[in-house]
Amino acid sequence: MYQRLWSWMIYLSGLTLQLxxxxxxxxxxxxxxxxxxxxxxxxxxxxxxxDSDASLLKFRAMDSNTFQLTPMEAEQKLLLRGEIRLSQSMKCLSRQWIYHINNKTQEMILEGRPYQKTEIFVNDSDDYIVLLESQDKGSERFQRLMLYGRSPALTDFARLKFEHRAKCMNLTAIFVLEQAQEPCEIS
Incomplete structure (x- = not known):
């Protein structure tokens, strides 16, 4: 009972903050x-x-994800390795991406996808990082905001902040990973 009341109070205070x-x-x-x-x-x-449900389609097949971010020997690159648990089979898929960093631009460029730009948003005291992926050239055009945390748990306040940022950017399609199973381990 008290937990439900507390959740509603947090929700209402979050709505007030959004306004x-x-x-x-x-x-x-x-x-x-x-x-x-x-x-x-x-x-x-x-x-x-x-910006659309179509931009979320391939992500809806995911239950949970674990990623390892590692600077590469070449100072201007980051390696992102991921273990992706699929919702249907609950199997884990391994993937990796290399981001190129150019000190002359504000964003990172994903190797093999020269038109995709990734912007970074962080607060030093936060256990979350937000990435904005966008592509306005090529065969696929999209804009999507992604929230990563040091823990798979999401606080109500972090969710409200993220949803507010998305609303400000006119990103109306929102997807929260179900996390029905434990995230896959990454080594």
């Missing part, structure tokens, strides 16, 4: 100045927002 928050955020980090050591390590993909 008071403006849409200006100052947590964007230039890719070249990202503290690669601080943000290295294990991350969990928790939720995302996109």
């Amino acid at each position: 008071l928050w403006n849409c200006e955020y100052d947590d964007k980090v230039a890719a070249g100045s990202l503290n690669k050591t601080q943000y290295s390590g294990k991350w969990y993909f928790i939720m995302m927002a996109a």
Whole structure:
């Protein structure tokens, strides 16, 4: 009973905050100045927002994800390895991506996808990182906001902040990974 009441109080206070928050955020980090050591390590993909349901389609097949972010020997690259648990089979798929960092731009570029840009948003005291992936050229066009956490758990406040940012960016399609099973282990 008290837990449900507490949840409603947090929800209502979050709604109030959303009404008071403006849409200006100052947590964007230039890719070249990202503290690669601080943000290295294990991350969990928790939720995302996109400009359309079609942009979320391939992500809806996921139950949970675990990622390992590692700076590569070449200083201007980051390796992101992932273990993705599928919703239907509950099997884990291994994937990896290499991001190129150019100190002259604000974003990272995914290897093999030159038109896809990834912007980074972080708060030093936060256990979350937000990535904005966008592509306005080529065969696929999209804009999607992705929330990663140091833990697979999501606080109500972090969810409200993320949803507010998405609303400010006109990203109306939102997907939260179900996490029905434990995330796959990553070594």
